[in-house]
Amino acid sequence: AQKITQTQxxxxxxxxxxxxxxxxxxxxxxxxxxxxxxxxxxxxxIFLIYQGSYDEQNAxxxxxxxxxxxxxxxxxxxISASQLGDSAMYFCAMRHCKLSFGAGTTVTVRA
Amino acid sequence: GAGxxxxxxxxxxxxxxxxxxxxxxxxxxxxxxxxxxxxxxGPEFLIYFQGTGAADDSGLPNDRFFAVRPEGSVSTLxxxxxxxxxxxxxxxxxxxxxxxGANVLTFGAGSRLTVL
Numbered sequence: 141a142q143k144i145t146q147t148q149x150x151x152x153x154x155x156x157x158x159x160x161x162x163x164x165x166x167x168x169x170x171x172x173x174x175x176x177x178x179x180x181x182x183x184x185x186i187f188l189i190y191q192g193s194y195d196e197q198n199a200x201x202x203x204x205x206x207x208x209x210x211x212x213x214x215x216x217x218x219i220s221a222s223q224l225g226d227s228a229m230y231f232c233a234m235r236h237c238k239l240s241f242g243a244g245t246t247v248t249v250r251a
Numbered sequence: 252g253a254g255x256x257x258x259x260x261x262x263x264x265x266x267x268x269x270x271x272x273x274x275x276x277x278x279x280x281x282x283x284x285x286x287x288x289x290x291x292x293g294p295e296f297l298i299y300f301q302g303t304g305a306a307d308d309s310g311l312p313n314d315r316f317f318a319v320r321p322e323g324s325v326s327t328l329x330x331x332x333x334x335x336x337x338x339x340x341x342x343x344x345x346x347x348x349x350x351x352g353a354n355v356l357t358f359g360a361g362s363r364l365t366v367l
Binding site: 146173175177183184185187190231237238239240241242243244 | 284286291292293294295296299306307310340342344354355356357358360361
């Protein structure tokens with residue numbers, strides 16, 4: 141069974157600062173994918189970044205980077221230079237066949 | 252289509268009624284997923300189709316819930332004898348294929364179901 145844990149229910153970050161969102165996972169599969177999605181108050185689910193279990197380099201997409209530590213089963217998301225528009229719920233997810241989500245972290249960016 | 256389309260966007264029904272929620276995936280996407288999301292929680296997996304067949308229906312909570320995808324494109328989630336606890340946003344997503352690769356799921360806007 142897959143299990144994804146996000147231990148931070150809510151976080152505040154100052155505009156232009158960086159923030160790290162924690163995610164740990166548990167799986168017996170060797171091949172899997174790790175995803176982060178953003179869900180603003182409008183409700184849409186927006187894909188941010190992907191990391192494959194066999195990828196040796198940490199994934200980066202603009203201001204988003206994924207700190208992948210396979211041995212620790214950790215896939216933390218780093219958002220650099222936070223903007224007011226980054227305020228949203230963030231979900232970590234893992235996929236072998238189906239995509240399973242964590243409980244999410246609410247990020248509030250302060251001006 | 253350009254994105255994943257879900258109808259209705261909002262459905263209010265009475266306890267005990269039957270409800271159908273429709274999902275029209277991105278053209279060419281073979282994998283289709285249904286999730287349920289309650290307020291303040293992460294999406295909860297319900298069922299995953301690869302083509303016309305349900306590859307994994309382990310998330311369906313009970314036999315009141317059923318989903319079909321007869322032609323490998325549009326899918327319908329059917330809920331019989333609705334209960335107040337079924338109230339949630341039902342999200343549909345599609346991807347090029349299933350499996351662990353970098354096949355990003357694209358989500359629809361969801362169908363908000365309220366059971367009175």
